[in-house]
């Protein structure tokens with residue numbers, strides 16, 4: 001990918017860097033966070049140690065995915081950032097939707113296509129000396145999903161080969177604009193500006209689900225969307241429970 005071209009195509013005014021290979025774009029930007037003065041987008045053609053949520057890895061092969069991170073500063077610090085990963089999911093899903101790719105969201109912030117994972121989001125934060133928070137918004141999108149990679153991941157996964165028609169620089173610029181717009185809106189209005197949009201995109205709304213905590217079933221019920229801080233609402237036999245994203249994972253029962 002070409003950093004200058006992405007910047008020229010984007011309206012976001014964010015500095016763009018492209019590297020051939022790195023361990024993890026999230027790890028790179030987190031390490032640089034104390035010295036950053038303005039937003040940066042770091043795109044890697046290939047990651048050798050991609051990080052996923054809850055300590056998992058993000059596996060990809062060269063040329064088969066988009067892997068990038070955007071460093072963004074929130075002057076108000078960590079307060080109110082709980083719903084940010086979900087807001088990023090909305091921005092990503094809506095941008096893909098505008099490009100003609102119909103996708104849905106799985107709590108807390110996976111992007112699904114036809115029920116399989118198309119993209120993952122990992123938001124990591126670091127508090128600066130002045131109390132502001134640097135958030136590193138890391139996104140991996142499967143462009144091609146070879147059988148061998150699916151075998152390594154251990155489940156089926158979605159991809160979006162239609163990208164070949166659009167071009168990677170243009171797609172990257174479009175995603176960057178959608179993310180920058182969402183981050184600015186989140187800074188102003190918080191997750192309130194995204195909650196209805198998230199619930200509209202919710203893949204498992206009203207469906208029976210199981211919530212697992214480190215492999216152990218914690219709750220079973222009907223998924224009822226998220227509240228205005230991004231917590232999952234689950235209607236169980238014992239009533240409605242509210243779940244905070246952490247190490248928990250969600251499965252459908254049907």
Ligand SMILES: O=C(O)CCCC[C@@H]1SC[C@@H]2NC(=O)N[C@@H]21
Nearest residue numbers: 024026050051052053120138140
């Ligand atoms: O679904 C998940 O568990 C989140 C996956 C996030 C992967 C992206 S790829 C770019 C950025 N750098 C990383 O190391 N991880 C994120």
